[in-house]
Amino acid sequence: xxxxxxxxxxxxxxxxxxxxxxxxxxxxxxxxxxxxxxxxxxxxxxxxxxxxxxxxxxxxxxxxxxxxxxxxxxxxxxxxxxxxxxxxxxxxxxxxxxxxxxxxxxxxxxxxxxxxxxxxxxxxxxxxxxxxxxxxxxxxxxxxxxxxxxxxxxxxxxxxxxxxxxxxxxxxxxxxxxxxxxxxxxxxxxxxxxx
Numbered sequence: 001x002x003x004x005x006x007x008x009x010x011x012x013x014x015x016x017x018x019x020x021x022x023x024x025x026x027x028x029x030x031x032x033x034x035x036x037x038x039x040x041x042x043x044x045x046x047x048x049x050x051x052x053x054x055x056x057x058x059x060x061x062x063x064x065x066x067x068x069x070x071x072x073x074x075x076x077x078x079x080x081x082x083x084x085x086x087x088x089x090x091x092x093x094x095x096x097x098x099x100x101x102x103x104x105x106x107x108x109x110x111x112x113x114x115x116x117x118x119x120x121x122x123x124x125x126x127x128x129x130x131x132x133x134x135x136x137x138x139x140x141x142x143x144x145x146x147x148x149x150x151x152x153x154x155x156x157x158x159x160x161x162x163x164x165x166x167x168x169x170x171x172x173x174x175x176x177x178x179x180x181x182x183x184x185x186x187x188x189x190x191x192x193x194x195x
């Protein structure tokens with residue numbers, strides 16, 4: 001997907017209205033917590049990163065995220081803006097509990113789903129993105145999960161800044177020689193210069 005850099009700021013997508021609205025995020029939280037029950041380490045950091053990875057990879061692949069909710073940069077990586085109030089709501093409604101768990105001398109706040117998620121809000125493909133993200137982070141610690149999320153999309157923002165879904169197209173790997181040649185040619189054609 002090609003996007004002119006001038007269009008990026010004016011057409012940035014921070015939220016995508018999908019059927020189910022905010023409930024999609026609540027059910028995704030329950031889904032991830034239920035599926036991650038056997039993980040050795042699973043707390044808020046991993047939960048946020050699993051949701052972020054699923055949403056942003058889905059957007060990268062098909063321009064439709066899984067939950068469609070807005071994300072922001074926080075110190076430990078991207079997280080849904082609505083996460084704190086939704087977690088409180090799930091706790092109040094006794095659909096979720098947070099259990100302090102000793103993990104190698106560190107007390108983790110393990111998120112445990114007390115109810116099955118309603119999955120009919122999601123396509124099979126949506127659930128596949130969530131499953132892939134769960135598998136990806138399965139053996140990582142919270143710190144490793146957080147560190148991995150600190151790519152260029154996160155580094156180019158300040159804490160509290162929204163993270164547009166188009167940041168899924170940002171690449172952390174060095175550009176290939178073909179891409180460098182293409183950019184050099186494009187720069188020459190457009191008269192771009194650097195100091």
